[in-house]
Amino acid sequence: QLILGIESSCDETGVALVRMPADGSVPTLLAHALHSQIDMHRAYGGVVPELASRDHIRRVLPLTQQVLGDAGQTLQDIDVVAFTRGPGLAGALLVGAGVACALGAALDKPVLGVHHLEGHLLSPFLSADPPEFPFIALLVSGGHTQLMRVDGVGRYEILGETIDDAAGEAFDKSAKVMGLPYPGGPILSKLAESGDPEAFKLPRPLLHSGDLDFSFAGLKTAVLTQAKKLGDELEARKADLAASAQAAIVDVLVKKTLNALKQTGMQRVVVAGGVGANQLLRQQLNEACAKRKIRVHYPELHLCTDNGAMIAMAAAMRMQAGQQQADKHYAFDVKPRWPLDAIVEPA
Ligand code: ATP
Ligand code: MG
Ligand code: FE
Numbered sequence: 001q002l003i004l005g006i007e008s009s010c011d012e013t014g015v016a017l018v019r020m021p022a023d024g025s026v027p028t029l030l031a032h033a034l035h036s037q038i039d040m041h042r043a044y045g046g047v048v049p050e051l052a053s054r055d056h057i058r059r060v061l062p063l064t065q066q067v068l069g070d071a072g073q074t075l076q077d078i079d080v081v082a083f084t085r086g087p088g089l090a091g092a093l094l095v096g097a098g099v100a101c102a103l104g105a106a107l108d109k110p111v112l113g114v115h116h117l118e119g120h121l122l123s124p125f126l127s128a129d130p131p132e133f134p135f136i137a138l139l140v141s142g143g144h145t146q147l148m149r150v151d152g153v154g155r156y157e158i159l160g161e162t163i164d165d166a167a168g169e170a171f172d173k174s175a176k177v178m179g180l181p182y183p184g185g186p187i188l189s190k191l192a193e194s195g196d197p198e199a200f201k202l203p204r205p206l207l208h209s210g211d212l213d214f215s216f217a218g219l220k221t222a223v224l225t226q227a228k229k230l231g232d233e234l235e236a237r238k239a240d241l242a243a244s245a246q247a248a249i250v251d252v253l254v255k256k257t258l259n260a261l262k263q264t265g266m267q268r269v270v271v272a273g274g275v276g277a278n279q280l281l282r283q284q285l286n287e288a289c290a291k292r293k294i295r296v297h298y299p300e301l302h303l304c305t306d307n308g309a310m311i312a313m314a315a316a317m318r319m320q321a322g323q324q325q326a327d328k329h330y331a332f333d334v335k336p337r338w339p340l341d342a343i344v345e346p347a
Helices: 038-042 049-071 090-107 116-126 167-177 184-192 217-264 279-291 308-320
Strands: 002-007 012-019 028-036 080-086 111-115 135-140 145-152 155-161 268-272 295-297
Touching: 002 049, 002 090, 002 308, 012 049, 012 308, 028 049, 028 308, 038 049, 049 090, 080 090, 080 116, 080 308, 090 111, 111 116, 111 308, 116 135, 116 268, 116 308, 135 217, 145 217, 155 217, 167 184, 167 217, 184 217, 184 279, 217 279, 268 279, 279 295
Parallel strands: 002 080, 080 111, 135 268, 268 295
Antiparallel strands: 002 012, 012 028, 135 145, 145 155
16 A cells, blocks of 8 residues: 655655555655755744745645655555544644545545554654653653653653753754854754863753653753853854853753663664754764663654654554544544644553
8 A cells, every 4th residue: 555645744845755654664755856945934033923834835745746746656656544533733734634635535446544653653663773662751852752651653751841842942042142044953053063071060960860751941040141251252152052051951851861761661763853863962862772772763864853764654653553543534633732642542
């Protein structure tokens, strides 16, 4: 079966085609295409929801044609149309959901709404060396930071999460107060490569709290205070400040992940979400886990941030597990707020 996946929850339009084998083995990616709206939103310093929706409308069908062409398939070959049902920007989600249901109705094929975070969570299954259940998941994206125990598809237990900002937000906000362009995360981490991570002492909130929760809101303030203190010197010390901020965020993420592994006795960890592309995080987690004989899995670099492949993949894995079936109702709704707990299957 061929699953078309459409992602439009925020500022990237992603479309992909995944093949779901009938024998239950891991689905494979045939083709995917992405359009990022970063350049469009940069002038505003952040995502403008109305502009995001309009751009998804412009991109989604041409991207679909591109994906089908790359995979050597036609619209008639699609068996299921999957789309991101939430969480995300309501108007943006409506574009993907609307197009998915219209395609489904026109082709007489069933549709399936997917949880965006489940897409991130299962994205490492698209890599050449997919993980096996059970594992600890560190989900670090622009809007979420959670440690989870994952026992199988649909079997997720949240062990801890951020009480304020997400890790990606901490990267983005720190970058912003340092005067770096949007989106700050990848730019800050690039700049950090030439800086000294010990140049500035920045807080590592909740590092020793004993639980698995995170807090990053204070970091932005600490970076801002430091930037102000530097004044004219900021320009010359920017790389040091970036390196120090990145080190603080990564420290907390790695330490808490190790705590989660220890508490649960798990031998495997999966990292997902945009911050999973961060090289320092990968390096430090790899080192710490190698010492403890713990396996670490990541999504491929280009599939860490939002994409259609993870949406098609999550739909395929849900269907294979018999937990969700696509249907031809086409009476879609979207869920801008939708906690991951809401889609947990009973054990
Ligand atoms: P959510 O999935 O929670 O709804 P989102 O879809 O906006 O949020 P993602 O697309 O998973 O989040 O990730 C985007 C985030 O990842 C941004 O905050 C971005 O700064 C961050 N990010 C991307 N690459 C890197 C990197 N190399 N280092 C640090 N942060 C990064
Ligand atoms: Mg994005
Ligand atoms: Fe995302």
